Amino acid sequence: MNFMDIKQISPDQVVFFQYHFISLNLTIVFTWAVMALLVIGSWLVTRRLSTAPKISYWQNILEILVTGIQDQISEISRQKAKRYMPFIGSLFIFIATCNLLTVVPGYESPTASLSTTAALAICVFISVPLFGIAQKGVIGYLKQYVQPTVFMLPFNIMGELSRTLALAVRLFGNLMSASKIVAILLAIIPFIFPVIMQLLGLLTGLIQAYIFAVLAMVYIASATQVQEHTEAQKK
Amino acid sequence: MNSISLIGMASVITAGLAIAVGAIGPAIGEGRAVASALSSIAQQPDEKNTITRTLFVGLAMIESTAIYCFVVSMILLFANPFWDYVISAAK
Numbered sequence: 001m002n003f004m005d006i007k008q009i010s011p012d013q014v015v016f017f018q019y020h021f022i023s024l025n026l027t028i029v030f031t032w033a034v035m036a037l038l039v040i041g042s043w044l045v046t047r048r049l050s051t052a053p054k055i056s057y058w059q060n061i062l063e064i065l066v067t068g069i070q071d072q073i074s075e076i077s078r079q080k081a082k083r084y085m086p087f088i089g090s091l092f093i094f095i096a097t098c099n100l101l102t103v104v105p106g107y108e109s110p111t112a113s114l115s116t117t118a119a120l121a122i123c124v125f126i127s128v129p130l131f132g133i134a135q136k137g138v139i140g141y142l143k144q145y146v147q148p149t150v151f152m153l154p155f156n157i158m159g160e161l162s163r164t165l166a167l168a169v170r171l172f173g174n175l176m177s178a179s180k181i182v183a184i185l186l187a188i189i190p191f192i193f194p195v196i197m198q199l200l201g202l203l204t205g206l207i208q209a210y211i212f213a214v215l216a217m218v219y220i221a222s223a224t225q226v227q228e229h230t231e232a233q234k235k
Numbered sequence: 236m237n238s239i240s241l242i243g244m245a246s247v248i249t250a251g252l253a254i255a256v257g258a259i260g261p262a263i264g265e266g267r268a269v270a271s272a273l274s275s276i277a278q279q280p281d282e283k284n285t286i287t288r289t290l291f292v293g294l295a296m297i298e299s300t301a302i303y304c305f306v307v308s309m310i311l312l313f314a315n316p317f318w319d320y321v322i323s324a325a326k
Contacts, residue, residue, distance in 0.1 A: 170295060173306050207295075211291060
C-alpha cells in the first residue's frame with residue numbers, strides 16, 4: 001500500500017482533499033499521525049509517574065531520553081538546560097520519530113517535504129532572537145551583529161539567513177534521497193539491497209535529527225552566550 | 236533537433252554532471268575531517284565525546300553542499316519547469 005508514485009518528489013504532491021487553496025495532503029496527514037502518536041504515548045506513560053526505586057519500563061526510557069537531551073544541552077550552552085529543553089527536545093523527538101517510522105510500509109516521512117523542514121528551520125530562526133533578547137535585552141542582542149566591526153553587519157545577516165536555509169535543505173535532502181533510493185532500488189533489484197539502503201536511511205535519519213537539534217542549540221547558544229565570554233576575558 | 240529533445244537531453248546530462256562533480260568535494264573534505272578527528276581522539280581519549288559531537292556537526296555542514304547538488308539534480312529530473320512547459324506546449 002503505497003501513497004506516493006515513484007515519479008513524485010515530495011509527499012506534498014499527494015492531495016486527498018482540496019478546498020480552494022486549502023489542501024489536505026500526505027505531509028499533513030502523516031504529521032498529524034506522528035503528533036498523535038507522540039502526544040498519546042507521552043500522556044499514557046506520564047499518567048502514573050513514580051519515584052520509587054522500581055519504575056515502569058516506559059518511564060525508564062523517557063527518563064533516559066530526557067536526561068540525555070538535558071546533558072547535551074547543558075554541555076553545548078554551558079547554561080541551565082531547563083529553558084531550552086522544551087524547544088530543542090521537541091525538535092529532536094519529533095524529527096527522530098518522523099524519520100524512524102519510515103520502517104512502516106506505506107509511510108512517508110513528513111520531513112521528506114521541504115514544507116515541513118522549512119517550517120522547522122523558520123521556528124529556529126525566530127527562536128534565536130527570542131532567546132537572545134530574553135537573555136541580553138534588545139540592545140545587547142543587536143550589538144553582536146556589529147561585532148567585531150560595523151562592516152560585518154551585512155555578512156552577519158546573510159550568515160543568519162543562509163544557515164536557516166541550510167538547516168531546511170539539509171534535512172529535506174537527506175530524507176528525500178533516502179526514500180527515493182529505496183523506491184528506485186525496489187523497482188530494479190527488490191531482493192536485499194533495498195533493505196540495506198533502508199538501514200542506511202534510518203541511521204542518517206537519526207543522525208540528521210540529532211544534528212538539527214544540536215545546530216539549533218549552537219545557534220541559540222551563540223546568541224545568548226557572548227556576554228559571559230567577554231566578561232570572563234576582562235577579568 | 237527540436238526543443239523537446241534539446242531540453243530533455245540538456246536536463247538529463249546536467250543532472251548527471253551535477254551530482255557527479257558535486258559529490259567529489261564534500262567526500263574529500265569529509266575524509267580529511269574524519270582523519271583529523273581520529274588522530275585527535277588517539278591523542279586525547281578523554282575528550283572523545285566532545286570530539287565526536289563536533290565531528291558530527293562538522294560532517295553535517297560539509298555534507299550540505301553535496302545535498303544542494305543532489306537537490307538540483309532531482310529538480311532537473313522530477314520537477315523540471317522547462318520540461319513541463321515544452322510538454323504542455325506540444326499538446
